[in-house]
Amino acid sequence: MTPERYARLRAVLDRRQPDLTIITDNVHKGRNLSAIVRTADAAGIAEMHAVIDDKDYKAFRGTAMGSHSWVDVQRHPNITTLIQQQQAAGYQVLAAHLDADSVDYRQPDYTRPTAVLLGAEKRGVSAEACALADAHITIPMMGMVQSYNVSVAAGIILSEAQRQRAEAGMYDQPRLAPAVYQRILFEWAHP
Amino acid sequence: MTPERYARLRAVLDRRQPDLTIITDNVHKGRNLSAIVRTADAAGIAEMHAVIDDKDYKAFRGTAMGSHSWVDVQRHPNITTLIQQQQAAGYQVLAAHLDADSVDYRQPDYTRPTAVLLGAEKRGVSAEACALADAHITIPMMGMVQSYNVSVAAGIILSEAQRQRAEAGMYDQPRLAPAVYQRILFEWAHP
Ligand SMILES: C[S@@+](CC[C@H](N)C(=O)[O-])C[C@H]1O[C@@H](n2cnc3c(N)ncnc32)[C@H](O)[C@@H]1O
Ligand SMILES: C[S@@+](CC[C@H](N)C(=O)[O-])C[C@H]1O[C@@H](n2cnc3c(N)ncnc32)[C@H](O)[C@@H]1O
Numbered sequence: 427m428t429p430e431r432y433a434r435l436r437a438v439l440d441r442r443q444p445d446l447t448i449i450t451d452n453v454h455k456g457r458n459l460s461a462i463v464r465t466a467d468a469a470g471i472a473e474m475h476a477v478i479d480d481k482d483y484k485a486f487r488g489t490a491m492g493s494h495s496w497v498d499v500q501r502h503p504n505i506t507t508l509i510q511q512q513q514a515a516g517y518q519v520l521a522a523h524l525d526a527d528s529v530d531y532r533q534p535d536y537t538r539p540t541a542v543l544l545g546a547e548k549r550g551v552s553a554e555a556c557a558l559a560d561a562h563i564t565i566p567m568m569g570m571v572q573s574y575n576v577s578v579a580a581g582i583i584l585s586e587a588q589r590q591r592a593e594a595g596m597y598d599q600p601r602l603a604p605a606v607y608q609r610i611l612f613e614w615a616h617p
Numbered sequence: 618m619t620p621e622r623y624a625r626l627r628a629v630l631d632r633r634q635p636d637l638t639i640i641t642d643n644v645h646k647g648r649n650l651s652a653i654v655r656t657a658d659a660a661g662i663a664e665m666h667a668v669i670d671d672k673d674y675k676a677f678r679g680t681a682m683g684s685h686s687w688v689d690v691q692r693h694p695n696i697t698t699l700i701q702q703q704q705a706a707g708y709q710v711l712a713a714h715l716d717a718d719s720v721d722y723r724q725p726d727y728t729r730p731t732a733v734l735l736g737a738e739k740r741g742v743s744a745e746a747c748a749l750a751d752a753h754i755t756i757p758m759m760g761m762v763q764s765y766n767v768s769v770a771a772g773i774i775l776s777e778a779q780r781q782r783a784e785a786g787m788y789d790q791p792r793l794a795p796a797v798y799q800r801i802l803f804e805w806a807h808p
Contacts, residue, residue, distance in 0.1 A: 438760055438761050461768075464769075465766075470760060568659060568661040569657075570658055570687040571655050571687065577768070585756065585773045585776070
């Protein structure tokens with residue numbers, strides 16, 4: 427490990443956001459999940475949460491981005507329990523979902539502890555998850571097609587979260603708890 | 618064709634932006650190009666431009682989104698000529714590219730006639746194309762990974778273009794030339 431590399435790891439950890447995360451509700455294509463992980467890293471997300479079946483999880487771990495990732499992807503068996511856990515921990519859960527009561531994705535305050543919930547490629551966010559979410563957010567679309575690829579939707583929503591957090595100075599000083607910071611630094615420096 | 622369907626086609630054409638486009642410089646994976654086309658449709662782009670070799674173009678046309686698309690994808694043999702043509706037609710060409718002189722992607726005025734230039738998965742935007750572009754734009758990244766998937770980058774940049782154009786009222790009344798409007802309406806209504 428060169429000193430430059432070590433400094434780079436620290437600079438990235440200095441910008442990690444312990445209170446911003448992604449939840450995927452049965453996003454099953456490995457390449458979509460990989461692109462979401464890559465985008466989460468870019469927004470400073472340290473840990474994300476996936477409900478995904480065994481076969482799809484295996485395929486995802488086999489992809490280049492899945493096998494060695496800078497974001498900790500936690501697997502969960504049940505979307506309902508997962509959302510309730512996040513809410514109990516103080517997160518607002520924003521379901522990316524087109525609905526009568528959806529608000530524009532730029533409207534929420536992303537400087538609050540926030541979990542962005544993304545749905546499956548075909549089925550979208552499940553009904554149980556939609557019912558539990560604190561709000562439904564939607565990216566306006568001007569064309570014929572009714573939805574974005576899920577990883578593109580993740581990128582657009584996270585770019586807004588990042589914009590708000592940058593404006594609020596949330597990338598300007600370390601925000602991870604010292605113990606978490608040191609644990610991740612150790613893992614990254616000793617792969 | 619139901620009256621509702623016909624009205625929907627017209628509503629989409631009413632929002633098409635004749636002076637906003639995408640140029641892809643050897644983006645070769647069919648699924649990336651498909652996701653870019655889907656995202657272009659969402660921003661109201663009517664026509665985009667691709668420099669792509671025969672084999673990759675065939676694979677792209679074989680994908681679900683490639684075979685029937687709402688966006689006209691024009692193929693070009695040469696990136697230099699293509700960029701010069703666009704500039705001669707009055708477009709600013711913005712290369713999505715990380716460079717010393719890059720500006721934040723939110724800085725340009727996207728209400729001007731604009732072509733967003735995207736680079737290949739591995740190689741990025743070619744040196745010739747970078748040299749010709751009017752500006753280099755970059756999406757700030759806070760993490761370890763150095764670039765987004767190209768279709769995610771397209772989504773983030775086009776969401777900003779769309780935001781600026783929506784604010785300027787550019788989706789509020791038809792902007793296609795009447796002859797173009799009628800031609801596309803006829804094609805869409807008689808597939
Ligand atoms: C391909 S879409 C699923 C479409 C599905 N047919 C539906 O109606 O929900 C996959 C996921 O991407 C996200 N997404 C796609 N387009 C979106 C948009 N315009 N606004 C908000 N989220 C979007 C949502 O999380 C969605 O569940
Ligand atoms: C995977 S990237 C190519 C990375 C390549 N190694 C390079 O250094 O250019 C594919 C394309 O996505 C776009 N892109 C990805 N991340 C970007 C960012 N942060 N800012 C601007 N464009 C980006 C660019 O057009 C780039 O050429």
